[in-house]
Amino acid sequence: xxxxxxxxIAFVSLGILGLTACDVKKTQEGDVTLPKVEINKxxxxxxxxxxxxxxxxxxxxxxxxxxxxxxxxxxxxxxxEVPKVTVTPAK
Numbered sequence: 001x002x003x004x005x006x007x008x009i010a011f012v013s014l015g016i017l018g019l020t021a022c023d024v025k026k027t028q029e030g031d032v033t034l035p036k037v038e039i040n041k042x043x044x045x046x047x048x049x050x051x052x053x054x055x056x057x058x059x060x061x062x063x064x065x066x067x068x069x070x071x072x073x074x075x076x077x078x079x080x081e082v083p084k085v086t087v088t089p090a091k
Contacts, residue, residue, distance in 0.1 A: 023054070024052055025052065026050060027051045027052060027053050028048075031046075031047075032048075
């Protein structure tokens with residue numbers, strides 16, 4: 001259970017690091033031209049979205065073995081009294 005949690009935390013941390021380490025450069029401005037509308041359309045609409053070049057970091061994920069102290073839980077069987085419910089249906 002701890003191994004899966006540790007791996008999940010590592011991936012989230014690397015994802016956040018990867019997003020913050022990106023180099024983004026705007027390569028083209030965006031433009032939206034809306035049509036002028038009266039009774040007849042006088043101009044066609046045009047939409048130009050901005051373009052971006054994104055350079056992402058090179059991320060390498062590896063594993064290494066480490067010795068750590070891990071708490072353990074021991075279980076044992078005990079006989080205890082528990083409530084018992086008996087239901088007699090109505091006649």
